[in-house]
Amino acid sequence: GLSVGRLGARSSSALLPYGFFMVGLYASSLFPVNGHFIQNPCPIFGCTRGNFMLDWHKGGGRAPGPGSFGVRFFMMLNWNELEAQCLSCQKCALADKRTNVVFGVGPRDAEVMFIGEGPGENEDLQGEPFVGRGGKLLDDMLELIDLDRHKNVYIANIVKCRPPQNRDPLNTEQDACIGYLRNQAALIRPKIIVCLGRIAAMRIIKPDFKITREHGQFFKKGNIYMMATLHPAALLRNPAQKPAAFDDFLKLRDKIDELQAD
Numbered sequence: 001g002l003s004v005g006r007l008g009a010r011s012s013s014a015l016l017p018y019g020f021f022m023v024g025l026y027a028s029s030l031f032p033v034n035g036h037f038i039q040n041p042c043p044i045f046g047c048t049r050g051n052f053m054l055d056w057h058k059g060g061g062r063a064p065g066p067g068s069f070g071v072r073f074f075m076m077l078n079w080n081e082l083e084a085q086c087l088s089c090q091k092c093a094l095a096d097k098r099t100n101v102v103f104g105v106g107p108r109d110a111e112v113m114f115i116g117e118g119p120g121e122n123e124d125l126q127g128e129p130f131v132g133r134g135g136k137l138l139d140d141m142l143e144l145i146d147l148d149r150h151k152n153v154y155i156a157n158i159v160k161c162r163p164p165q166n167r168d169p170l171n172t173e174q175d176a177c178i179g180y181l182r183n184q185a186a187l188i189r190p191k192i193i194v195c196l197g198r199i200a201a202m203r204i205i206k207p208d209f210k211i212t213r214e215h216g217q218f219f220k221k222g223n224i225y226m227m228a229t230l231h232p233a234a235l236l237r238n239p240a241q242k243p244a245a246f247d248d249f250l251k252l253r254d255k256i257d258e259l260q261a262d
């Protein structure tokens, strides 16, 4: 899939210390980037080139305005800049009601990254992802396959602020927030991404992802293996699904072992 010309050198982190830099470049949907057209960019990696990321924007959101569409280049931020910006974010209305921004947790060189949909009440109060009952279940399942949020997995969400009454995050809210996750993923460079639940899977793996049918399957995008498993909150509501989720975790363990053997 993706074709986005070559956007600059692959000099990795050399430019990062120069700080935040954004070039707003809005154009029509057919605007060619360095002579290439952008097709179906992956929300996480398809748009990252060297120190630059390409934000593919279509309609909605606070910027640049309803009905507009275009592309926007921006420079990747380093961890300090990224976290500082995220913690003071006002890009969508979820900012007005939050107690804490839930940025993410875990080692920043983890080979495995987990992605949920958005903070719930406990997460909003504590500023950390998956800290309620669902979080305890997640930690227990991670432990069964030797994973730990403080040792070897990074956990973040699609949206960093709690949606009211825990409703699904709106597309406009996801659009406003996804750049933070993309920058996190680009800094971490995980080998494997696991989506927790349907919302994350639809955003990260493919828009028509069917969680009941496709959980536990790996999809390779670029060099990254991606899979989705059932959301811990769904497992709490429906414990009969726990064995199926456990099976996904065993497949994850196998994939980690396979990639470590190479």
Ligand code: URA
Pocket (backbone or CB within 6 Å): 102, 116, 117, 118, 119, 120, 123, 128, 129, 130, 131, 134, 157, 196
């Ligand atoms: N559900 C999520 O998707 N993310 C959290 O951080 C907590 C609950």
